[in-house]
């Protein structure tokens with residue numbers, strides 16, 4: 272892969288929210304480091320409630336970090352002045368989970384695709400040609416057959432392609448896709464994921480792909496970051512992580528990924544215990560109450576994210592040799 276400056280740098284990001292009880296504070300994101308380079312698809316994976324959307328919202332400037340920093344194209348999102356923030360926003364786009372909700376039913380497809388250009392004050396050139404080009408690029412061909420139609424006339428997969436076309440119209444350098452296929456029919460997911468992967472490859476766009484379902488996206492991303500209760504517990508190149516997961520949580524997530532090699536298919540690991548709650552983070556290793564490999568020290572010692580291979584890191588006492 273090309274070596275280039277990351278388009279997105281998340282540095283020790285912490286995000287706290289007020290909890291439901293008075294005075295209670297919830298740490299939704301707890302010290303996350305993550306980068307995405309141009310041309311790269313990075314998957315942020317974890318169960319519901321682990322802090323994925325909050326991380327995405329901090330990238331988009333929709334929530335402020337309690338501490339730490341998010342920079343997009345070198346611009347510090349939380350501390351940028353108005354003009355710099357506008358420039359950063361014009362370079363990134365969000366693709367939300369639900370194409371039914373994210374498209375205005377009263378607008379035509381052409382208007383929807385042009386909207387980001389209007390918001391970001393693009394006025395150069397032929398905007399209609401640009402909309403048609405974005406539609407074609409998102410696989411809606413021929414584009415002119417879609418321009419005057421409305422969202423309800425399209426299938427779920429076509430609507431998500433319209434969302435992607437709208438994102439592409441401003442030629443972003445970073446796309447944050449939050450569960451981009453989870454609301455779509457299983458049969459059309461691969462087409463959308465393929466499209467996102469080819470946008471990264473061909474247009475040098477960095478893509479942060481957020482998902483609770485590693486099995487669906489693993490084949491389409493270059494790197495994986497596994498998140499558990501606000502923290503990254505394992506990260507590395509996709510093949511590396513899939514071939515030799517070092518964290519028992521990653522192992523459990525991967526045990527449900529279908530394998531094409533019958534010698535390597537795993538028995539699904541079912542995680543026991545309560546589903547995690549950001550208002551009640553367990554002591555020591557936060558995964559210990561559900562960990563099939565829990566040791567005596569796990570409730571006492573919080574493991575650091577340590578290097579286990581080239582660009583591959585895991586936070587587990589088994590890795591740091593502290594388990595006994």
Ligand SMILES: Nc1ncnc2c1ncn2[C@@H]1O[C@H](COP(=O)(O)OP(=O)(O)O)[C@@H](O)[C@H]1O
Pocket residue numbers: 288289290297298299317318319320321322323324325326548549550
């Ligand atoms: N605006 C908010 N106010 C209070 N708590 C929140 C808010 N947004 C998210 N949370 C809490 O933060 C945690 C992480 O949520 P979220 O980032 O949405 O997780 P995910 O996208 O991984 O499902 C959850 O415990 C959630 O209840």
Ligand SMILES: [Mg+2]
Pocket residue numbers: 320323324325
């Ligand atoms: Mg979410």
